[in-house]
Amino acid sequence: MLNRIAKGLMLVTGxxxxxxxxxxxxxxxxxxGISQExxxxxxxxxxxxASAYMYRMVGRSLVNLTPxxxxxxxxxxxxxxxxxxxxxxxxxxxxxxxxxxxxxVESAKWGxxxxxxxxxxxxxxxxxxxxxxxxxxxxxxxxxxxxxxxxKNPKKCTFKYEKAKWDFYQLAQFFPVPTHLEKPIFDKxxxxxxxxxxxxxxVRAATNPGLYNGPYVxxxxxxxxxxxxxxxxxxxxxxxNIQKIIVKLIPNTGTMEANLRSGTIDMISTLGLDFDQAxxxxxxxxxxxxxxxVHFVPSVTYEHIDLKLDNPVLKDVRVRKALxxxxxxxxxxxxxxxxxxQVAIHNVSPKDPWYTADxxxxxxxxxxxxxxxxxxxxxxxxxxxxxxxxxxxxRLSLNFQTTAGNKTRELVQVYLQNQWKQAGIEVLVKxxxxxxxxxxxxxxxxxxxxxxxxxxxxxxxxPRSTVSxxxxxxxxxxxxxxxxxxxxxxxxxxNLDALDLEFDAKKxxxxxxxxxxxxxxxxxxxxxxxRSDISVTPKSLKNxxxxxxxxxxxxxxxxxxxx
Amino acid sequence: xxxFITRRILQTLAVIVILSYVCYYLMSLMPGxxxxxxxxxxxxxxxxxxQRLKALYxxxxxxxxxxxxxxxxxxxxxxxxxxxxxxxxxELMGPRLWNTFILSIASLTxxxxxxIPLGVISALKPGSRTDYVVNLFSFAGISIPxxxxxxxxxxxxxxxxxxxPAGGTQTIGGEPLGxxxxxxxxxxxxxxxxxxxxxxxxxxxxxxxxxxxxxAMRNDxxxxxxAKGLSRSRVIWKHAFRNALIPLITILALSFxxxxxxxxxxxxxxxxxxxxxxxxxxxxxxxYNVAMISFVISVSMVLLMNLVADIAYGFADPRISYQ
Numbered sequence: 001m002l003n004r005i006a007k008g009l010m011l012v013t014g015x016x017x018x019x020x021x022x023x024x025x026x027x028x029x030x031x032x033g034i035s036q037e038x039x040x041x042x043x044x045x046x047x048x049x050a051s052a053y054m055y056r057m058v059g060r061s062l063v064n065l066t067p068x069x070x071x072x073x074x075x076x077x078x079x080x081x082x083x084x085x086x087x088x089x090x091x092x093x094x095x096x097x098x099x100x101x102x103x104x105v106e107s108a109k110w111g112x113x114x115x116x117x118x119x120x121x122x123x124x125x126x127x128x129x130x131x132x133x134x135x136x137x138x139x140x141x142x143x144x145x146x147x148x149x150x151x152k153n154p155k156k157c158t159f160k161y162e163k164a165k166w167d168f169y170q171l172a173q174f175f176p177v178p179t180h181l182e183k184p185i186f187d188k189x190x191x192x193x194x195x196x197x198x199x200x201x202x203v204r205a206a207t208n209p210g211l212y213n214g215p216y217v218x219x220x221x222x223x224x225x226x227x228x229x230x231x232x233x234x235x236x237x238x239x240x241n242i243q244k245i246i247v248k249l250i251p252n253t254g255t256m257e258a259n260l261r262s263g264t265i266d267m268i269s270t271l272g273l274d275f276d277q278a279x280x281x282x283x284x285x286x287x288x289x290x291x292x293x294v295h296f297v298p299s300v301t302y303e304h305i306d307l308k309l310d311n312p313v314l315k316d317v318r319v320r321k322a323l324x325x326x327x328x329x330x331x332x333x334x335x336x337x338x339x340x341x342q343v344a345i346h347n348v349s350p351k352d353p354w355y356t357a358d359x360x361x362x363x364x365x366x367x368x369x370x371x372x373x374x375x376x377x378x379x380x381x382x383x384x385x386x387x388x389x390x391x392x393x394x395r396l397s398l399n400f401q402t403t404a405g406n407k408t409r410e411l412v413q414v415y416l417q418n419q420w421k422q423a424g425i426e427v428l429v430k431x432x433x434x435x436x437x438x439x440x441x442x443x444x445x446x447x448x449x450x451x452x453x454x455x456x457x458x459x460x461x462x463p464r465s466t467v468s469x470x471x472x473x474x475x476x477x478x479x480x481x482x483x484x485x486x487x488x489x490x491x492x493x494x495n496l497d498a499l500d501l502e503f504d505a506k507k508x509x510x511x512x513x514x515x516x517x518x519x520x521x522x523x524x525x526x527x528x529x530x531r532s533d534i535s536v537t538p539k540s541l542k543n544x545x546x547x548x549x550x551x552x553x554x555x556x557x558x559x560x561x562x563x
Numbered sequence: 564x565x566x567f568i569t570r571r572i573l574q575t576l577a578v579i580v581i582l583s584y585v586c587y588y589l590m591s592l593m594p595g596x597x598x599x600x601x602x603x604x605x606x607x608x609x610x611x612x613x614q615r616l617k618a619l620y621x622x623x624x625x626x627x628x629x630x631x632x633x634x635x636x637x638x639x640x641x642x643x644x645x646x647x648x649x650x651x652x653x654e655l656m657g658p659r660l661w662n663t664f665i666l667s668i669a670s671l672t673x674x675x676x677x678x679i680p681l682g683v684i685s686a687l688k689p690g691s692r693t694d695y696v697v698n699l700f701s702f703a704g705i706s707i708p709x710x711x712x713x714x715x716x717x718x719x720x721x722x723x724x725x726x727x728p729a730g731g732t733q734t735i736g737g738e739p740l741g742x743x744x745x746x747x748x749x750x751x752x753x754x755x756x757x758x759x760x761x762x763x764x765x766x767x768x769x770x771x772x773x774x775x776x777x778x779a780m781r782n783d784x785x786x787x788x789x790a791k792g793l794s795r796s797r798v799i800w801k802h803a804f805r806n807a808l809i810p811l812i813t814i815l816a817l818s819f820x821x822x823x824x825x826x827x828x829x830x831x832x833x834x835x836x837x838x839x840x841x842x843x844x845x846x847x848x849x850x851y852n853v854a855m856i857s858f859v860i861s862v863s864m865v866l867l868m869n870l871v872a873d874i875a876y877g878f879a880d881p882r883i884s885y886q
Contacts, residue, residue, distance in 0.1 A: 031735075037844065040649045047601065134619055134646070137607045193619060194644055203650050223648055223655060225836040226735050246735050250834045255717055255730060259834075262721040262729040435847050438603040439595020465607060478613035480602055 025266035033265035042202035043175035058212035067547035096164035111209030118157035120176035215558035326372035326423035344527035389424035398449035404431035487524035643852030663837035674764035682772025704766025730834035775807035816872035
């Protein structure tokens, strides 16, 4: 009996090993795996990254940021500018404002053949600024004070901005919605709390092609499962090559690889694998000569440690500097990430035109245990016989928090804890679930020492929300703002205000570099590394370009080709 | 009997209302409300935005008022709106509850169909080779974590021997081929999750059945029944098994009460579109309306199935009466 079972098992194993892997995908269909949940794709209220990833396949905005970091027109014919005279600074009651003329591409149409017109932007603005609609950040809509349509051309309009800011043209999230479909819903339900959101076509009739103006339209949506896309016959740009795209939710990243290898999915999006899983799969793909490419692209995500400056120990800048000097970040990224993520020196990533590594402009900290020891000695923290530093009989001890269960961060913590121990600094790890960490500890500034997490920004984005003294969360401001460390510098405040109004790109960069100088001098934050975005694609996929910023690769989905 | 059932239903309703408030209150104690979470993920949200959103969501009201509003909406048939997924709760939960029910009932049925005969056979021949094999299988089933088994099943049956899909609920994007073809398609996607859930349940149920049957077979009335010359199958199924049913009914009632709660690990590993992960996410993200509806369903099912169990005891054992 046992012999028979053993033979049976051997036969099954033999058959298993002999079977081929899944067939290569073609332009007929591409199945993409994501591990993050998505919501309904109403561009005015969606907040999830997975929804934004998918929306870029079906919806286009006036402008777009290329993977190279350049703003280019998308639905607009061109980007208005002061130089060309298509934008003007005006004075209204002593207040400087901007007017800009936008013209929508002639052939831009919704998926039902109706033209995309300026009225669609007015409808978007009206819905998004309604008090009954739960749009998170209103400023992106209220920054445009008024939209006036050219009476002769419904595709041409003048936007009046409430402030004369240099980045007035960066309206990538200012998505239009089809007036002919969404305005009647809004008119009917706008008096009810969240009435529009509940009854919008994006919820009730999400497969109506008239809701979308991108290269694809949505043909099927199952929340928690998948979204199917088919080409939009009225798309104004290049016809997409792939006839059907399915984005499939696989919530367990551990089974993502099995799904890929079994052919359940053909590729893994940037919202799929964890970094360590990608590293392991990369090795496996090379060793087994699998027909997949694993992409690692530097991104604008900045992994760092916020230092609570109210902490009496961390108030002393020498201690903060010693914390940076005593960790070998080059070694960290080599050991943990095989060099596939870059060491961070400040909060502006190398993807950003404002990035600088010039030691003449910012303060750089190379790993130096000696320098760390010197600074700590100067600050009065003397090395004790137990291997830890102490002052006035009190040990140099700090609490270190991050999101519990995040394997990469927990590894980084252990690595840093060990290095700080060598410098005589005791670091106690007190992690919390992400829900508590972000929902309470950080947002209400309850952390006591060090807090490890990441910021996602975009190129040429003002760092105001994380470095301005006005952005320190307090009960009085409803705990808004994300200057959790509590750093405040009068010169930085001035530069932040000047930055918004500076139209000269070189002068803007100079202002940012001054901010970075103060940031690296005063060390409110320990920069660790800039994260890389990861994805896995079939080798046959051409024209696939990852951006590394929030304008996902789906922005040029029409160029993807599997032939 | 009618009085008993009416009284129990009224008690059940009262317990649901009380527990709902307790749950609502406990959720409100969780750090960070939905607006706090929004602020944490978007640096550009201003103090004015926070104030406006809190008023819109009613988060500026005391908990008892919010609970009152929620109960008011529920009594009018409005289950509310999921702020995470931006859809009405009934539209979000309906299909998922159905999927979870299918998965749970399929695995429960399969488990019972296998476990009860195994338990009975094992109890009838205690200490035999069959008993040892059944026990080994049962303990192995109980001990193997279902998520681990799920991953192993995927590797074997989806990657190495690509016979079954690695995950999902049904084939995506295919044209509807009619009821039977769709049923067959869905069944294929159920095989691995059902298997992964059932193996543990089979182990548990067969152990309970074995123990209850062993106890029942030792009774005097079994000896009497045999002495009366009744057939073996009549002694086993009519006399012994009926008496062994009382503990089994309790276990079954508890298992049935979880039919709509979802198997979070299995559903997540197999990317099965059930309610388990949805409920977990809704609690984590403070999506009150979704979390509360799932809580009410869970509580109602537990209470209802306990009532059903109490009634079933009377049928299994006529000595039990309801007063």
